[in-house]
Amino acid sequence: MTQIETYFVHFIEGDQKKRLVLSKAFYDNTVQELRSLLSPEEKELLEKFKVASRRNEFIAGRLLAKNSIAAIEDKLEPSVMNITHGIWGFPLLTTKEIQNMWISIAHSKAYVAAVVTETSRYPIGIDIEEISKENESSLAHFLASYEADLTLEKKHIYWAAKEAVAKALRTGFTIPEHLFEISEVNYSARMYTIKFKYLIRLQALAWIHNDVVTCIAYPTELEFRSIQKHNFSITNT
Incomplete structure (x- = not known):
């Protein structure tokens, strides 16, 4: 996974400053080399994908989401962060050290993006x-x-x-x-x-x-x- 770019997206709500963290990257088959950064539960989920492209998407998406999270919570190792999924497939952060973050992940053929909030309110x-x-x-x-x-x-x-x-x-x-x-x-x-x-x-x-x-x-x-x-x-x- 290369060309990783991380951004703070700034907003205002009333007189309060808010921000999102956005990460984007180019990915290909070499993303398989980064499997060690997945949590044990994520590795179990990965094994359910039989098609290589879907496995690449899963790894790249999880790592980009963790990249966004780590821009805020920089004391946690990526393999400690655990991103599972909800009933309709949307990503959910289930890491006890981190509370109330909302995550979204997207893929195209060659690019992956992820965005997180500092609160689940938004x-x-x-x-x-x-x-x-x-x-x-x-x-x-x-x-x-x-x-x-x-x-x-x-x-x-x-x-x-x-x-x-x-x-x-x-x-x-x-x-x-x-x-x-x-x-x-x-x-x-x-x-x-x-x-x-x-x-x-x-x-x-x-x-x-x-x-x-x-x-x-x-x-x-x-x-x-x-x-x-x-x-x-x-x-x-």
């Missing part, structure tokens, strides 16, 4: 999408109700926003599709803010770098302020 979700013409026909199908002239970039942004919000809800797409309808997309300072017609308590923030869309969903009570890069990594790759 539901969050993340998605990461590589912009590709290969995805255009499938995205057009799922976004058929929107304007026909959406650019390729916009299609990936819309889809990433829906994915991120579905993760913040921890339902995935098990609830009716129309509930994820996007009502507004604003662009300012190289960032997209996405609002939803029915999910009015959640919104999404997206940006594009090197043809990769990163999108975070979070409560509307939080006002985005800035993203600050943090030079930190739990691995030496």
Whole structure:
């Protein structure tokens, strides 16, 4: 796993400062070399995946989540942190030394991302999408109700926003599709803010770098302020 980037994402709620920790990385088969950083329970979960790509996703996702956690809780070894999953597959931190963190993990073919909060009070979700013409026909199908002239970039942004919000809800797409309808997309300072017609308590923030869309969903009570890069990594790759 290489090109690990860690960021503090700063928000304001009233007069209180809040932050999320976001990690992104490129991953491939070499991520298998980092299995020692998994907890015993995570290693048991890993053995249930028979396809190599799914095993790579699992390892990369857990390690990126631990990278984000360690940026806050730097006294814990990665193998001590344990990230299991809920009934619909969403990640859950079950480490007695750490309380009340909300975690979300996303994968694309070559990239992985994870975001954590310092409190479980705020539901969050993340998605990461590589912009590709290969995805255009499938995205057009799922976004058929929107304007026909959406650019390729916009299609990936819309889809990433829906994915991120579905993760913040921890339902995935098990609830009716129309509930994820996007009502507004604003662009300012190289960032997209996405609002939803029915999910009015959640919104999404997206940006594009090197043809990769990163999108975070979070409560509307939080006002985005800035993203600050943090030079930190739990691995030496």
